[in-house]
Every structure is written in structure tokens, then in C-alpha cells.
Amino acid sequence: MAKGKIKKRSWAEPFKIKVVEPIKMLNKQQREKAAKDAGYNTFLLKSEHVYIDLLTDSGTNAMSDNQWAGMMLGDEAYAGSKNFYNLEKNVKKYYSMPYFVPTHQGRAAEHMISKILIKPGDYIPGNMYFTTTRLHQELAGATFVDVIVDEAHIPSSKAPFKGNIDLQKLDKLVNEVGAKKIPYVSMAGPVNMAGGQPFSMQNLRDVRDYCQKQKIKLWFDATRATENAYFIKERENGYENKTIAQILKEMCSHFEGIWVSAKKDLMVNIGGFLATRNKKVFEEARNMVVVYEGLHTYGGLAGRDMEAMARGIEEMVQYDNIRARIGQIEYFGNRLEKFNIPFVKPIGGHAIFLDAKKFLPHIPQSEFPAQTLAAEIYIDSGVRGMERGVVSAGRDPETGDHRYPKLELVRLTFPRRVYTQAHIDVTVESIVEVFEQRKKIKGLKMVYEPKYLRFFQGRFERL
Numbered sequence: 471m472a473k474g475k476i477k478k479r480s481w482a483e484p485f486k487i488k489v490v491e492p493i494k495m496l497n498k499q500q501r502e503k504a505a506k507d508a509g510y511n512t513f514l515l516k517s518e519h520v521y522i523d524l525l526t527d528s529g530t531n532a533m534s535d536n537q538w539a540g541m542m543l544g545d546e547a548y549a550g551s552k553n554f555y556n557l558e559k560n561v562k563k564y565y566s567m568p569y570f571v572p573t574h575q576g577r578a579a580e581h582m583i584s585k586i587l588i589k590p591g592d593y594i595p596g597n598m599y600f601t602t603t604r605l606h607q608e609l610a611g612a613t614f615v616d617v618i619v620d621e622a623h624i625p626s627s628k629a630p631f632k633g634n635i636d637l638q639k640l641d642k643l644v645n646e647v648g649a650k651k652i653p654y655v656s657m658a659g660p661v662n663m664a665g666g667q668p669f670s671m672q673n674l675r676d677v678r679d680y681c682q683k684q685k686i687k688l689w690f691d692a693t694r695a696t697e698n699a700y701f702i703k704e705r706e707n708g709y710e711n712k713t714i715a716q717i718l719k720e721m722c723s724h725f726e727g728i729w730v731s732a733k734k735d736l737m738v739n740i741g742g743f744l745a746t747r748n749k750k751v752f753e754e755a756r757n758m759v760v761v762y763e764g765l766h767t768y769g770g771l772a773g774r775d776m777e778a779m780a781r782g783i784e785e786m787v788q789y790d791n792i793r794a795r796i797g798q799i800e801y802f803g804n805r806l807e808k809f810n811i812p813f814v815k816p817i818g819g820h821a822i823f824l825d826a827k828k829f830l831p832h833i834p835q836s837e838f839p840a841q842t843l844a845a846e847i848y849i850d851s852g853v854r855g856m857e858r859g860v861v862s863a864g865r866d867p868e869t870g871d872h873r874y875p876k877l878e879l880v881r882l883t884f885p886r887r888v889y890t891q892a893h894i895d896v897t898v899e900s901i902v903e904v905f906e907q908r909k910k911i912k913g914l915k916m917v918y919e920p921k922y923l924r925f926f927q928g929r930f931e932r933l
């Protein structure tokens with residue numbers, strides 16, 4: 471090829487920037503102090519002390535001009551807001567579920583479905599746990615059992631569908647406790663705790679067939695369903711020419727119902743919902759939502775929030791949008807790869823997960839390597855990520871000991887449509903700098919531990 475000739479065209483974001491929010495970086499001394507004041511927990515940092523915020527993509531997305539315009543059309547009636555009907559129409563159309571109840575965010579829907587379907591003593595198999603999902607299942611009296619494929623626990627495995635359910639593990643559980651003790655299988659994709667790894671449509675069909683045979687329901691945490699649909703399109707035979715909307719619809723057709731945190735795929739700042747094809751479950755949820763959230767036509771949301779969600783659904787299924795979203799993560803991962811930084815492969819859908827066990831091999835898991843690494847990256851550059859390891863895993867409800875997960879990760883998550891490639895470049899430089907200094911880094915001890923979801927409010931000191 472001639473010198474200077476372009477080999478392959480790049481993609482670029484399918485939008486331009488209309489409004490900006492200034493950000494600034496504190497100096498090193500101020501960052502040291504901010505980290506100490508926050509108990510070395512990135513959840514306890516003040517947002518204004520953060521330069522590039524990769525804590526989460528939950529509710530931190532940039533809405534489009536079309537979504538903002540919709541906010542002005544909020545119908546704030548107590549009952550029967552027209553925005554509710556707009557949202558209901560799009561939930562039916564894109565997720566193909568006939569019944570729908572809005573909630574103020576995803577965990578409110580998790581709370582309701584766990585209470586409706588679970589009896590104390592039940593078991594809930596799932597493709598790895600998600601923090602709030604598992605907690606609501608446990609609070610309803612169930613024991614969560616991880617039935618994800620083994621590769622999901624191996625950061626270096628490049629299997630394309632590490633979010634798949636292992637049918638043998640599922641069958642083993644059914645044989646041990648009996649299908650009657652399993653009200654539903656809880657499936658999510660891409661699986662956050664496994665590094666944003668998708669399940670395949672083939673695996674979903676197999677799980678559905680198995681569940682039908684055993685008379686076990688199948689429910690879907692569809693919070694990141696469009697990201698999963700994108701990976702199916704990219705990686706699974708027979709889907710390359712299908713649209714994201716077609717794949718999403720096919721995925722949803724295999725479930726009895728779904729719960730969704732709209733703060734992710736739908737690119738809004740707040741919102742969630744429950745949707746199902748089971749009328750009885752719907753009626754119970756509609757009764758319950760009045761107690762916990764608000765009337766069934768607003769579920770804890772303002773009319774304007776529901777309008778932004780309705781419009782977000784139409785945008786999330788656009789191919790260019792989801793390709794740019796996942797393309798950013800790929801760019802980030804490919805840059806880190808050049809410097810041999812250890813992270814979970816293949817590159818996931820919403821975040822890069824640094825492998826803290828490999829990054830800081832001299833720090834034992836009891837001294838919280840991922841918590842330590844997240845704090846060190848913040849101190850280096852003001853970039854905020856979060857721990858996904860022993861702190862997030864919490865304690866075993868029976869023994870009271872720490873749960874020591876195989877994966878000890880720092881998650882760096884990109885909000886949708888918020889940061890540019892230059893933000894990614896300075897983040898990479900910071901991680902490389904910390905990697906070069908890694909031998910000098912010491913672990914942490916926990917000095918305050920809340921009872922539930924301790925990663926949010928736990929405090930630490932340097933050893």
C-alpha cells in the first residue's frame with residue numbers, strides 16, 4: 471500500500487456536541503487529601519473533586535436534544551399522563567411485552583419481582599450475580615446460585631460468550647433442590663460482574679427449552695439488552711444482517727418478563743420498569759407499585775422522565791449509536807493492550823475491568839487490591855473508577871466471612887455520549903503510570919463496614 475494511504479476508515483460518533491459542562495483536575499496534594507477524606511472509597515468522593523468520572527454509566531449519560539425537547543413536554547398529571555402512554559407504546563413495540571409498570575429505577579422493579587415470585591427457602595440460579603439483583607432475591611428469602619459458564623471467572627479467556635449459562639450447573643441445582651424450589655432463572659446480559667460479557671441467542675434458546683421442560687420461569691434483567699444484542703450481531707452466525715431492534719425483540723420473546731434500569735441503555739438520568747407477558751404477575755406488580763413507588767402510571771417518575779425514556783428507547787436501538795458506544799470501550803482496551811496492562815478479555819460492552827490480582831500481585835485479597843487500585847488511579851489523575859471484587863462481593867449471609875470472588879477487578883465505565891477519545895488517552899496514560907509504580911503500592915484495611923452493599927459506604931485506611 472502506498473505510503474500515507476489510509477488502510478481502514480475509522481468510525482466517529484453519530485452526534486456533535488451542543489452543550490458542555492466544564493471539568494477540572496485538582497492538584498496531586500488535593501487529590502491525596504480527597505482520597506483520604508473519602509476513606510479510599512471512590513463512591514465517597516465528591517463529584518467536583520473528580521476529573522474524568524468512570525465510576526458508572528448509570529444515569530450519567532448525555533441525553534439527546536430530542537430527549538431534552540421531550541422533557542419540556544412532560545405531562546405532570548397525577549394519573550394517566552400522556553408520557554406514560556408514549557413510554558408504554560415503545561416498551562410494547564421494542565421489548566414486545568404487553569404489560570408494563572414504570573418504577574423510579576431498576577432496583578425498585580427488582581424488589582417487586584423478587585417479592586412476587588420468591589418464597590422463603592427458594593433458590594434463584596443466575597448467570598453471575600448483580601449486586602442489587604441478588605440482594606433483593608436474598609431479602610425475599612431466596613439463595614442465589616451462580617450457574618454461569620466457567621470461562622466467565624477466567625479474566626484471560628477470550629471466549630465470545632462468557633455470559634452464557636452452563637446448563638449442566640443449572641441441571642445439577644435442579645436435581646439437588648427440585649424444580650419446585652426454583653421459581654425462575656434470572657438471566658442478565660451483558661454480565662456486568664464478568665466484565666460486560668454477553669450471552670448468545672443459542673444459549674438463551676437452550677436455557678428456555680430446559681426451563682420449559684422443567685416448568686421453571688425465565689426472567690431477564692434487560693438493563694443492558696441492546697449491548698447484548700450488538701454482540702450477538704457481531705459474533706453469532708445468522709445475526710449479522712439483523713437489526714439491533716430485531717435481535718432485541720427475539721431475545722425478549724424467550725422470557726416471561728423483564729426488569730430494566732433505564733439509567734443504562736435508555737440514556738436517561740433516572741427511571742426503570744417491569745414488563746411481562748404474564749397478566750397475573752403484572753396485576754400483582756401494579757398493586758405493589760402503588761405502595762412503594764406511586765400510581766401505576768408514573769411509578770415514582772415525573773412525566774418528563776417517562777418522555778425521555780420513551781425517546782431513549784428509539785435512540786438505543788440505532789446501530790450507529792450502539793456501535794459508537796461499544797467502539798469507545800474497544801478503543802480504550804486496545805490502547806491498554808499495547809502497554810500490557812492486565813484486564814478482562816474480550817473487551818466488554820460498557821467498561822474495562824482491570825485485573826487487580828495481576829496488577830498488584832503482592833497485595834493479598836484480604837487487603838483489597840481492587841479497592842486499592844481504584845484509589846491509586848484517582849490519586850494519580852483524578853480519574854474515578856470503582857471496585858468490583860471482595861468488597862462488592864460482601865459477606866456470606868451464613869458464615870459471616872468475606873466472600874472471596876475469583877475476580878478482583880477495577881471497573882472503568884464509560885457513560886454514553888459523554889467523553890471523547892482524548893479523555894480516554896489521558897486515562898490510559900494514568901493507568902500506565904500507576905502500573906509502572908505498582909511495586910510501591912500498599913493495601914488497605916477496612917475501618918467501617920455497613921451491613922448492606924458495603925462497597926457504597928465502606929471506609930478504608932492505608933496499611
Ligand SMILES: *Cc1c(COP(=O)(O)O)cnc(C)c1O
Nearest residue numbers: 575576577600602691693731733
Ligand atoms: C444498574 C443495574 C441494576 C439496578 O438498577 P438501578 O437503576 O441502579 O436501581 C440492575 N441490574 C443491572 C444489570 C444493572 O446494570
